[in-house]
Amino acid sequence: MGNTTFWLRLAAVAATGVGSAALVSPWDLGFLAWISFSPLLVALWSLEGKHAAWKGFGLGWLAGTVAHGLQLSWLSVVSPLGAGVLPAYLGLFWGVFGAFAATSGNPLHGRLQLHSNLVAAFSTAAVWASLEWLRGWLFTGFGWNGIGIGLHDNLIFSQPADLLGVPGLSLLLVFIQALLVLGIRRKNLSAAIPIIGTVLLAGAYGKFRIQQEESRPTTPLRALLVQNNIPQDAARYLWDPAEIHMAYEDATLEALEEAKAAETFPDWVIWPESALTGRILRTDDGGWGTWQENVDTLRNVREGGDFTLMFGAVELEATNDGDTLTPKPGGNTYNSLVAMSPADELQTFRKHHLVIFGETIPFVDSIPFLKKIYQQQAGVEYGGSFASGGSFEPLAATTAAGTEIGVIPSICFEDTVPRLTRRFLKDGPQVIVNITNDGWFKESPAAAQHFANAKFRAIELRRPMLRAANTGVTASVDTTGRAAVLTDSKGSHFTSGTLLARVPVPTRPGMSLYGMIGDWGIILMGVGGAALAFRSRRSKRGGAENTTVTL
Structure with missing residues (x-):
């Protein structure tokens, strides 16, 4: 028995x-x-x-x-x-x-x-x-x-x-x-x-x-989400940075031309995490600059029209040496979401919730052996930790009609951390914007699991979500959790392409109990x-x- x-x-x-x-x-x-x-x-x-x-x-x-x-x-x-x-x-x-x-x-x-x-x-x-x-x-x-x-x-x-x-x-x-x-x-x-x-x-x-x-009153928002499905190994070893940048330029400009012809031009264009390989330099007084490879790409896509551009990039603390910006000695490095207005005014959100053994290794300076574990598992040398951001103020972006919409920013798996996302809640129209790159996990279930967890943020907080992935799930989600996902003809989200999302943004969003x-x-x-x-x-x-x- x-x-x-x-x-x-x-x-x-x-x-x-x-x-x-x-x-x-x-x-x-x-x-x-x-x-x-x-x-x-x-x-x-x-x-x-x-x-x-x-x-x-x-x-x-x-x-x-x-x-x-x-x-x-x-x-x-x-x-x-x-x-x-x-x-x-x-x-x-x-x-x-x-x-x-x-x-x-x-x-x-x-x-x-x-x-x-x-x-x-x-x-x-x-x-x-x-x-x-x-x-x-x-x-x-x-x-x-x-x-x-x-x-x-x-x-x-x-x-x-x-x-x-x-x-x-x-x-x-x-x-x-x-x-x-x-x-x-x-x-x-x-x-x-x-x-x-x-x-x-x-x-x-x-x-x-x-x-x-x-039944809530809404204001319309159009956002062009771009996914190039660049394999992580290719991004690291095979693709020249210029090829990566050109891929974003070509996909964006082509989609913008189609949108113009259909009279559905987007208010925002969103690229994924670490889309641009060049660094962004920011000074303490808000001044900014960027590496030349970024300058060329940004200039080229601006020829497509007026829109707010959001993308992921590595941000460095910088100092102003006359007319030249240079990285600050001993300054911090951030994984950032960059929002650039049609007038090239720039805001950045610095990622808060860092991936342990991916973006930071606790106690690595006092326990050097942790670097060897990282190198053995990741296959590359440990290049140092990102710093964690400190601001919980939403970013601000406008539509073509002049409506200002608050941007609740999140990078990578931050969209699975509700206690973090809710700290950005304010009155008035807001949209959760997530940029991510699930390419590290190739065509595994990781990306779909990530999205299944992430879209609950739209329901919990009753704010719509826009999500741009390098490879993974690029999608828009309304305040009830309904999603429009970029897929290929076979229904796979592992694809290159663009999604023109039409998002009704509540002008007077409700405040949920969880919020x-x-x-x-x-x-x-x-x-x-x-x-x-x-x-x-x-x-x-x-x-x-x-x-x-x-x-």
Whole structure:
């Protein structure tokens, strides 16, 4: 019997691990979000005895490691070590949940069942959701692919993300599955009532929010998004910088000519992260200059008409030596988003959230061995760290009609960090602009997973998004999460081309609950859920017998 139980629990762990992995690309089986967590709950709630916490930790860790190992297998393209270490680390958060669910959060063991199905399900779901938040915050965080991401293609049920973020969607899904497991284990058919009620309530909220967003007054914005699909190896070794620049020039000028003929000329043109190979020089007083290769490209595309140009470039702190700008000795280097008006006035946003072991290596000066690890995994020498930017002021750009629109800037995977993006929220029309380059991961599921996570920022904050990728997913997303994606004739987003996005920008955008309170909602939910579980556990040990509540 013991061996049978062991293998059944292991099968349940595997089912949850594989099912959770399948929520995102390349599988995209979003319907599994409603059931994939259930087998793990069954396994964890079957544990008892003095070693239940450790057994629960082990089962949870294994399920999480399987899930993230399958989801993040694309990391092996750049770091075989990372493809093994990161899933094992992320599995620790599942392990903590497993220890909780097998002990204080276990509603099925003990003589007494003082807490109801609803309280037990909420406690379980809230603790899980708070752990998803924690892994997206701790040590700068990696919050990709929570259970709620499985709803990324479900327009109606993705809308509640504007309440508590993506972890809030995970809370909803785990709550429903916990109720389902409790109802079946306790043979309590009445558990179906709160399940159906919760689903109907979430669906009604989703429809209401979609209708509300569609009824807002908007101002039109046209943006030309350019993707050249330059392989990362080619960008590093094979392509001459002049070829890269010419590719952007040719694609942009051709698209601008077509737009003129169709009378759909864009207000903005957006190129991706690190589009231009020349550096941008900025002085403390706002003066700027750039390398000659950039000057030629910018002059050439300006012949296409008047528009605000946004692009990614490396920015250097500079000093003004007479009429010449030179890099400041010991000055910082930034990964920046550059916005240049039709009058060549320039603004830059300096990336905040740097990629560890990609753009910065903590303690690298005191632990030189870290450079060797980087060189072994990346295949190139470590060239120094970028500095992190400090401003949370949106950039400003105008439309051809003269409407000023705030630009919420993000670079690379910053569009998967909601606590960062929400800090740019202001009253008035705003658009999230993300520039990225997922070429490091070649034609793997990384780009599609990145986009699935990113487009929730438009829903959470109720601001549309424009996204230009060198290779990856170039797209526009409205405030309900509807997306228009650049693809080739076969439907692949790994393509070269341009997308003329027509974006209705709310002139008086709403302020979502998540926009107002950020992550505090899910943090308080987690604290409250844990407190309920611990209180109920103490009541079990000291309360009267035969006191049972099942609703």
